[in-house]
Amino acid sequence: MHELSIATSILKTAEEEVAKVKGRSVSEIFLEIGKISGVEVSSLEFVWDMCMKNSVLERTELHICETGGLAKCAECGEGFKIEKMFDFCPKCHSPFKEILAGKEMKIKKMIIT
Ligand SMILES: [Zn+2]
Structure with missing residues (x-):
């Protein structure tokens, strides 16, 4: 898994x-x-x-x-928020986009005792 x-x-x-x-x-x-x-x-x-x-x-x-995810449409250049990997551009409905944020997984902080 x-x-x-x-x-x-x-x-x-x-x-x-x-x-x-x-x-x-x-x-x-x-x-x-x-x-x-x-x-x-x-x-x-x-x-x-x-x-x-x-x-x-x-x-x-x-x-x-x-x-949250952020993407930039590869067709019309519109920047938009995405919830899912397969969300379309809200302006031109293109599925092609560049992912700007939302793919990361990181440890932000740890409190060690
Ligand atoms: Zn677009």
């Missing part, structure tokens, strides 16, 4: 950060997930607990912020 590998890579980053500051665990973590990144927030939450058992993220409070 896609979300499982994401959770695993978040854990790897968290372990490195905790080791860097010689901390014990992470009390809170803030993730930013783009609406068109393809990451299902509910699936990620579903695998989270299982993945984080006995790790630095076991009792971590998880905060997820979903960020």
